[in-house]
Amino acid sequence: MDPFSSSSSIGSSSKISPDDLMDQxxxxxxxxxAEEFxxxxxxxxxxKCITKxxxxxxxxxxxxxxxxxxxxxxxxxxxSRALFNQSR
Structure with missing residues (x-):
């Protein structure tokens, strides 16, 4: 039996709710x-600041x-505030 056809509870417990997915x-x-910033x-x-x-x-x-x-x-x-206010 391959791991993808297993009938264990993994399939039911690995489902993510839409809210959890959105949070992720x-x-x-x-x-x-933050990294790009x-x-x-x-x-x-x-x-600009480090010359030597x-x-x-x-x-x-x-x-x-x-x-x-x-x-x-x-x-x-x-x-960010300007973009947020435009989207309202």
């Missing part, structure tokens, strides 16, 4: 969005990165 999809989308911020802010890579950040580089990340987060929030 939302979680995966949020994770993908971090990659974008990392690339853009590093390129070294073993540590200078004070001005650290401040630049902080401001850069804050701006990206603020801009992302504004865009």
């Amino acid at each position: 999809l939302k979680t995966q989308l949020a994770q993908a969005y 971090l990659e974008t911020v990392r690339g853009k802010c590093f390129e 890579p070294g073993s540590s950040l200078s004070g001005s580089e650290g401040s630049c990165i902080s401001r850069c990340v804050e701006r990206y987060m603020e801009a992302t929030g504004i865009v």
